[in-house]
Amino acid sequence: MFRFLQWKSMARRERFEAGMREEFAFHHEARIEHLIRQGATRQEAARRARLEFGAPEAYREECREAHRLHLLDELVRNLRYGFRNIKKNPGFAATAIVSLALGIGMNTVVFSVFESLLLRPLPIEKPKQVVFVETRTGTTLSFPSYRDFRDNNSTFSGLAGFRISPVDLQIAKNPQRVWGCLATGNYFDMLGLKPALGRFFHPQDDLRAGASPYAVLSYRTWQARFASNPAIAGQTVRINGLPYTVLGVAPANFHSTELLLWPDLWIPMTMEPQIETGNPWLDNRHTWNTSVIGRLKPGVTATQATADLDRIANDLARRFPDSDRGLRMKLSKPGLWGSLLRGPVTRFVEGLLLLAGMALLTTCVNLAGLLLARASDRQREMAIRSSVGAGAGRIIRQVLTESSLISLMGGFAGFAVAAAVCRFLSGWRAPVDFPVEFDVTPDWRVFLFAGMVSVLTGILFSLGPAVQMSRVDLNSVLKGGTVFRPRWGVGFRDFLVAAEIALCFVLVFGSLLSIQGLRNALSMPLGFNPEDVTTLAFDVGPPSYNEAQGRAFQEAILKKVEALPGVISAAYANSLPLSIDQSTTGVQSDGQAIARGREAKSANYYQISPGLLETLRISLLNGRDFSEHDSAHAPQIAIVNQTFAEKIMHTDNPVGKTFRFGLAGGPRIVVAGLVADGKYVSLTERPTPVVFWPIEQQYNSTTTLVVRSHLPSSEIVNDVRRLIASMDSRLPVYGAGSLDDMLGFALFPMHAAAVALSAFGLLALALAITGINGLVSYAMSRRTKEIGIRISVGASSFEIGRFLLTKLAVFVLIGLAVGLLLALAAGQALHSVVYGASPKDPALFCSVLSFLLAAAALACWRPTARALRVDPVRALRYE
Amino acid sequence: MNRKQEQAELLQGTLDLLVLKAVSLGKLHGYGILLRIEQISGRALSIEQGALYPALYRLERQGLLDTEWGVSENNRRAKYYTLTRAGQRRLQKEQRSWNRLVGAISAALAVEPGEA
Numbered sequence: 002m003f004r005f006l007q008w009k010s011m012a013r014r015e016r017f018e019a020g021m022r023e024e025f026a027f028h029h030e031a032r033i034e035h036l037i038r039q040g041a042t043r044q045e046a047a048r049r050a051r052l053e054f055g056a057p058e059a060y061r062e063e064c065r066e067a068h069r070l071h072l073l074d075e076l077v078r079n080l081r082y083g084f085r086n087i088k089k090n091p092g093f094a095a096t097a098i099v100s101l102a103l104g105i106g107m108n109t110v111v112f113s114v115f116e117s118l119l120l121r122p123l124p125i126e127k128p129k130q131v132v133f134v135e136t137r138t139g140t141t142l143s144f145p146s147y148r149d150f151r152d153n154n155s156t157f158s159g160l161a162g163f164r165i166s167p168v169d170l171q172i173a174k175n176p177q178r179v180w181g182c183l184a185t186g187n188y189f190d191m192l193g194l195k196p197a198l199g200r201f202f203h204p205q206d207d208l209r210a211g212a213s214p215y216a217v218l219s220y221r222t223w224q225a226r227f228a229s230n231p232a233i234a235g236q237t238v239r240i241n242g243l244p245y246t247v248l249g250v251a252p253a254n255f256h257s258t259e260l261l262l263w264p265d266l267w268i269p270m271t272m273e274p275q276i277e278t279g280n281p282w283l284d285n286r287h288t289w290n291t292s293v294i295g296r297l298k299p300g301v302t303a304t305q306a307t308a309d310l311d312r313i314a315n316d317l318a319r320r321f322p323d324s325d326r327g328l329r330m331k332l333s334k335p336g337l338w339g340s341l342l343r344g345p346v347t348r349f350v351e352g353l354l355l356l357a358g359m360a361l362l363t364t365c366v367n368l369a370g371l372l373l374a375r376a377s378d379r380q381r382e383m384a385i386r387s388s389v390g391a392g393a394g395r396i397i398r399q400v401l402t403e404s405s406l407i408s409l410m411g412g413f414a415g416f417a418v419a420a421a422v423c424r425f426l427s428g429w430r431a432p433v434d435f436p437v438e439f440d441v442t443p444d445w446r447v448f449l450f451a452g453m454v455s456v457l458t459g460i461l462f463s464l465g466p467a468v469q470m471s472r473v474d475l476n477s478v479l480k481g482g483t484v485f486r487p488r489w490g491v492g493f494r495d496f497l498v499a500a501e502i503a504l505c506f507v508l509v510f511g512s513l514l515s516i517q518g519l520r521n522a523l524s525m526p527l528g529f530n531p532e533d534v535t536t537l538a539f540d541v542g543p544p545s546y547n548e549a550q551g552r553a554f555q556e557a558i559l560k561k562v563e564a565l566p567g568v569i570s571a572a573y574a575n576s577l578p579l580s581i582d583q584s585t586t587g588v589q590s591d592g593q594a595i596a597r598g599r600e601a602k603s604a605n606y607y608q609i610s611p612g613l614l615e616t617l618r619i620s621l622l623n624g625r626d627f628s629e630h631d632s633a634h635a636p637q638i639a640i641v642n643q644t645f646a647e648k649i650m651h652t653d654n655p656v657g658k659t660f661r662f663g664l665a666g667g668p669r670i671v672v673a674g675l676v677a678d679g680k681y682v683s684l685t686e687r688p689t690p691v692v693f694w695p696i697e698q699q700y701n702s703t704t705t706l707v708v709r710s711h712l713p714s715s716e717i718v719n720d721v722r723r724l725i726a727s728m729d730s731r732l733p734v735y736g737a738g739s740l741d742d743m744l745g746f747a748l749f750p751m752h753a754a755a756v757a758l759s760a761f762g763l764l765a766l767a768l769a770i771t772g773i774n775g776l777v778s779y780a781m782s783r784r785t786k787e788i789g790i791r792i793s794v795g796a797s798s799f800e801i802g803r804f805l806l807t808k809l810a811v812f813v814l815i816g817l818a819v820g821l822l823l824a825l826a827a828g829q830a831l832h833s834v835v836y837g838a839s840p841k842d843p844a845l846f847c848s849v850l851s852f853l854l855a856a857a858a859l860a861c862w863r864p865t866a867r868a869l870r871v872d873p874v875r876a877l878r879y880e
Numbered sequence: 881m882n883r884k885q886e887q888a889e890l891l892q893g894t895l896d897l898l899v900l901k902a903v904s905l906g907k908l909h910g911y912g913i914l915l916r917i918e919q920i921s922g923r924a925l926s927i928e929q930g931a932l933y934p935a936l937y938r939l940e941r942q943g944l945l946d947t948e949w950g951v952s953e954n955n956r957r958a959k960y961y962t963l964t965r966a967g968q969r970r971l972q973k974e975q976r977s978w979n980r981l982v983g984a985i986s987a988a989l990a991v992e993p994g995e996a
Contacts, residue, residue: 032929
């Protein structure tokens with residue numbers, strides 16, 4: 002296509018030029034003949050004709066311009082010329098393309114994350130009307146209160162509830178643990194979805210408890226687990242051992258209203274008691290398990306809807322003070338667990354976008370510097386072009402074409418880089434037992450973004466130099482003198498140096514800050530030691546097992562695992578600290594006026610077997626661990642952590658003392674032991690009160706087996722799997738792996754930040770060094786003559802060095818000062834993601850400062866040394 | 881806009897008008913147009929002769945002139961210009977406004993002291 006255009010335009014141009022030449026020649030001849038007829042000699046006539054006509058090349062250029070043939074034509078010529086220049090100067094082109102590819106690539110990656118998390122509308126009908134309904138203090142509601150909100154509001158056309166829950170899906174006698182989403186009957190209708198196959202369930206399918214054994218499959222589950230069976234609707238599958246009828250398949254582009262949540266199938270909410278066996282909560286106002294989304298009626302504002310919900314909440318608080326006191330409602334955009342994740346995610350991604358933008362800006366500043374330096378090599382070329390009649394616009398267009406060519410190549414490479422990174426990110430699975438996924442497949446918006454960024458970048462980095470190049474002073478250049486008319490006492494390039502330093506300061510500062518934060522987080526006491534620990538979970542719930550059978554099974558497995566060679570110790574817990582599954586319970590101090598409702602105190606709890614504390618190396622400060630004697634018939638006891646003792650029991654020696662379990666005057670519990678504080682939900686949390694219950698007294702069919710051994714995790718997992726299969730070949734095992742890997746989830750935000758920021762920091766540093774180097778080389782080359790004169794009148798190297806570097810140093814310092822201020826601001830923004838890193842740490846500032854000074858010195862050293870070696874005689878003759 | 885630019889634009893507008901007028905009297909090549917203008921204006925053009933060509937190319941581009949290659953009076957290949965219909969309309973319009981302008985200015989200049 003390009004070749005053809007080129008050929009066509011060339012042919013047309015040839016024709017045009019030939020015609021113009023002939024026409025001018027005809028004019029010239031006709032004029033000469035005319036003058037001869039008037040009596041002039043041929044020689045005289047030719048001279049006069051030339052004189053009267055003026056400069057033919059200038060008029061030809063004007064004709065070309067007037068004829069506007071030049072636009073396409075000139076573009077092709079400029080492109081050809083640009084390609085030739087790139088070939089002639091591959092070093093510059095390679096530097097430019099690689100740094101642009103990195104800069105644009107990074108921006109594109111960050112933008113696609115931004116786009117997929119915060120911009121992309123959900124694939125549902127009228128997504129703007131759909132909101133996530135949460136309380137001021139949490140993201141979920143109790144199911145009875147959900148019903149009250151649904152039935153009594155006047156501002157929503159629908160309110161739907163859902164809850165993620167693990168289920169066993171049995172396909173061809175092969176049990177698989179998958180993730181189900183319990184959803185109210187109106188869920189799909191409210192979202193306005195069309196099934197890919199069969200039908201969805203509707204409100205009439207969700208009326209009575211346990212009466213709607215229906216399932217809707219996710220598109221991916223249908224593809225992966227049912228081989229896209231077109232006759233799947235109406236077939237029966239077994240879920241948790243019971244038969245369910247598959248009604249249909251959800252559309253391919255829908256996975257959940259939550260962006261990170263990818264359930265495998267949907268089940269009507271009334272099936273909850275069958276799905277979460279042993280824990281029916283649909284009528285329990287104390288269990289807050291239901292996530293709620295709603296569709297606003299047309300024309301209703303969020304404020305009106307909130308007021309409406311608050312009215313109902315007030316009523317609930319009055320009627321059910323135990324559970325609903327102080328209930329206040331809030332609406333937010335669906336997708337990131339209400340406002341729980343949206344705030345931090347938005348801040349983080351916006352911060353990244355800012356940093357990526359700054360990195361790209363640094364690249365631009367850099368390339369502008371390089372281009373400017375190159376401009377000095379091209380002064381004569383530009384002067385000649387201008388002397389044969391190329392106007393300023395023409396020269397600017399040519400330089401812009403050349404740099405657009407480079408920036409488009411860079412953009413293309415950048416998009417390729419970004420697409421690869423995005424594919425990697427989308428394929429990444431959080432090492433957690435939860436259907437979390439992250440879809441950042443770049444779409445057209447991202448492509449458009451990359452394209453626009455490339456073009457803008459090209460213009461941005463070359464417009465300044467291009468304009469300067471077009472201002473050549475013809476006479477002096479062709480005579481070998483200075484090129485550009487100096488316009489300010491302080492040059493454009495001096496500002497470039499300062500800008501470069503400032504941007505680089507922020508980027509390096511940000512990356513060091515986040516690396517420091519990550520180091521802090523990794524070295525922080527977790528309260529337990531995940532090293533050498535392997536975990537593996539299974540669920541011996543009904544209908545296969547009743548409580549007695551389940552207990553027997555758990556005990557038998559534990560005995561066998563403990564007997565495995567290489568196993569140091571093993572124990573059970575219902576869930577582990579820093580895993581995604583955390584539970585809280587209400588507690589009261591003993592002998593205090595009873596606090597009620599949401600004002601009551603809550604503590605995270607774990608149900609553990611004897612030996613768990615030792616297996617996880619949780620240090621027991623006082624009292625004793627549980628033993629097998631703490632059975633269901635023995636007095637109820639618990640182990641608490643320091644924060645629990647302090648905050649709830651108001652003592653630092655709780656052993657032997659009591660507290661009350663539950664909300665309104667529950668049973669007294671005796672504290673048997675005190676353990677050290679740790680981290681339970683996130684690494685950045687405040688000290689959290691925690692209580693451990695003996696598993697003997699609080700049975701849970703879902704348990705995680707925790708094994709400490711020096712053997713590799715994979716071996717332990719295989720051994721335990723074999724043991725379990727030997728006792729029940731159909732029992733699914735999940736969440737198997739090393740505890741270190743599982744903790745990846747808690748560390749992920751920090752890892753992501755550190756990796757991203759380190760990449761930015763390194764890139765910035767490299768950019769700054771090359772950029773400053775380029776600018777300084779250029780500055781030095783402009784002053785060769787001056788240096789020669791100074792050397793010849795006897796200035797010492799030191800004096801010349803001082804004279805060369807003083808102004809530069811001033812601008813480096815200005816850059817550092819501005820960078821410092823920007824970094825202080827950026828540090829505040831990063832504070833929320835980077836744990837334990839103090840953005841005002843003087844040591845950090847000092848190290849960034851010395852880093853950059855070293856970089857600047859490195860960048861200045863070579864060109865300055867070269868300038869000092871200048872031979873005065875040659876320097877003076879050269880110009 | 882500085883004075884030089886203003887002059888240039890005025891000149892360009894006038895030159896365009898003169899070219900259109902010259903071509904309206906019959907098919908002409910570039911040099912012929914030059915002679916015709918000198919003839920109808922009764923004096924030599926004060927601009928360089930080459931400056932005629934950008935004007936011709938511009939008018940052709942605007943669709944006011946048509947071109948074709950033909951043979952000149954001394955048997956050489958030459959490019960001939962004719963007025964298109966759009967060119968005729970433009971010429972009439974320009975002529976009218978020119979006449980109005982000239983009329984207005986002469987009327988203004990004809991005012992004697994005391995008449996106002």
